[in-house]
Amino acid sequence: MARLGIFxxxxxxxxxxxxxxxxxxxxxxxxxKVLFIPTGNPPLKSMDIAPAGQRLEMAALVVRGNPSxxxxxxxxxxxxxxxxVNTVEKLKAIYPEDEMFFIIGLDAFTDLELWYRPERLTxxxxxxxxxxxxxxxxxxxxxxxxTEGDLEQREFEIYALRRGVARRLDMKxxxxxxxxxxxxxxxxxxxxxxxxxxxxxxxxxxxxxxxVESYIISNGLYRER
Numbered sequence: 365m366a367r368l369g370i371f372x373x374x375x376x377x378x379x380x381x382x383x384x385x386x387x388x389x390x391x392x393x394x395x396x397k398v399l400f401i402p403t404g405n406p407p408l409k410s411m412d413i414a415p416a417g418q419r420l421e422m423a424a425l426v427v428r429g430n431p432s433x434x435x436x437x438x439x440x441x442x443x444x445x446x447x448x449v450n451t452v453e454k455l456k457a458i459y460p461e462d463e464m465f466f467i468i469g470l471d472a473f474t475d476l477e478l479w480y481r482p483e484r485l486t487x488x489x490x491x492x493x494x495x496x497x498x499x500x501x502x503x504x505x506x507x508x509x510x511t512e513g514d515l516e517q518r519e520f521e522i523y524a525l526r527r528g529v530a531r532r533l534d535m536k537x538x539x540x541x542x543x544x545x546x547x548x549x550x551x552x553x554x555x556x557x558x559x560x561x562x563x564x565x566x567x568x569x570x571x572x573x574x575x576v577e578s579y580i581i582s583n584g585l586y587r588e589r
Contacts, residue, residue, distance in 0.1 A: 366462045369398035370455065370489070372439070372448060374406055376413050377580060378423045379558060379572035381551035388548045389467055389492055390432055392532060397432055398467075399455075404439035404446045407480070412559055414585050416440040425575045447480040452488050463490070465544070470495035474503030482509070483539075490542040496550035501526045504545075509537050559586045 371386050378400070386398045402419045413419075420440045427433035438454060439446045448466075455464065466489045473493045476482045486509045495501070501522050505515055514535055515522075524530035525547055533545040553571050561568050563586060568577055580586060 366396040366459070367394060368459060368462050368464045369393070369395045369467050369492070370401065370452070370464055371398055371467045372401040372403060372451065374413060374555070375400065375402045375419050375423050376555045377419065377558060377572060377576050377585070378426055379553055379555060379576070380570075381553045383426065383573075384551060385494055385548050386433065386467070389465075389494065389546060392546055393465060393492065393544065395432075395465065397434055400427060400433065400435045401439055401451060402435070402437075404442045405444065407445055407447070412586060418579075418583060418585065422576050422579050425579060426573050449479075449481045449485040449488070452485060456488060465490045465492045465542075467492045467494060469493070470499050470501070470503075470545075474507060476507070476509065486537050486541060487539040488541075490544070491537065492544045492546055494546050494548050495525070496548060499526065501545075509539070510535065510543065511538055562586045 369386065369389055371382070373382065375382060382400075386400070389395065390398050400423050402416065402423055404416045406413070417440060420435065420437055423435045427435055439451055452464070452466065468491060470493050473491065476486075479485065504510065504522060518533065518535060521530060521533050522545070525533055525545055528547065531547050535543040535545065537543050558568050558571050561571075562580065
């Protein structure tokens with residue numbers, strides 16, 4: 365039985381923040397592989413989102429040569445709106461014997477109620493919630509998917525994560541699935557920042573792999589909104 369990290373996102377474009385987060389989660393949880401899954405048709409589509417096929421190609425270029433990373437086209441092949449719960453159900457059918465961990469940012473996790481069928485999602489898969497030092501964990505105490513008593517008992521440990529004193533905290537979701545809170549290295553980089561800098565004609569070097577920068581230039585991506 366393998367241990368798989370499921371890392372979804374628009375990856376518009378993929379950058380060093382994504383890659384370092386995946387590497388730290390892989391190492392901390394002793395994962396056999398991290399599967400990057402670019403979103404095909406996100407529910408909230410950005411005006412300057414690159415076509416799914418090109419975002420998939422950029423991700424594939426980056427992970428090539430790393431045996432611990434792989435890219436799946438499972439969402440990019442779909443023409444309908446991409447919902448995480450549907451993707452996870454398909455993955456469970458493809459990897460029935462493997463243990464899977466869904467990698468998600470703290471901000472997205474605290475907004476999980478707004479997702480499509482969140483109750484079903486939290487019953488299907490374990491969660492790894494990643495954050496950077498200084499992130500506000502207050503939203504956790506309003507999360508309906510964590511037992512309130514467990515949150516109250518672990519308040520000091522959560523505070524230690526927020527302060528950067530602790531790195532990891534293992535908890536449980538109400539569904540019985542594992543919940544791992546993990547503090548990762550802080551990278552002040554985002555896909556939206558990269559797109560904005562590129563449109564302004566400014567350098568994006570050292571924010572993402574050179575092969576992705578070359579792909580963006582050669583394919584004329586992100587020139588205009």
